[in-house]
Amino acid sequence: MIYPGVELGYRLCLKFWGNGYAKEAAATILSYGLGDLRLTNIMAFTLPQNRSSLRVLEKLGFLYLHDFIHAGLSHRLYEFP
Numbered sequence: 001m002i003y004p005g006v007e008l009g010y011r012l013c014l015k016f017w018g019n020g021y022a023k024e025a026a027a028t029i030l031s032y033g034l035g036d037l038r039l040t041n042i043m044a045f046t047l048p049q050n051r052s053s054l055r056v057l058e059k060l061g062f063l064y065l066h067d068f069i070h071a072g073l074s075h076r077l078y079e080f081p
Contacts, residue, residue, distance in 0.1 A: 043077065043079050045070070
């Protein structure tokens with residue numbers, strides 16, 4: 001079975017920021033989604049001021065698509081090619 005694309009997301013308590021956990025978890029989920037689940041499209045979004053999350057997505061190879069408004073706030077939308 002081939003699943004449609006999904007959204008990748010993560011959230012960490014402040015005391016765990018800066019340890020590489022977000023990148024490690026996101027990379028594992030991305031690998032599982034693309035491999036075992038055979039997802040065809042994985043999206044992610046974050047606030048533009050959340051530079052750490054922007055770096056995680058870019059290091060993993062996500063490509064910036066465009067900014068959009070969600071819940072009254074500007075967000076950056078990314079897609080894994």
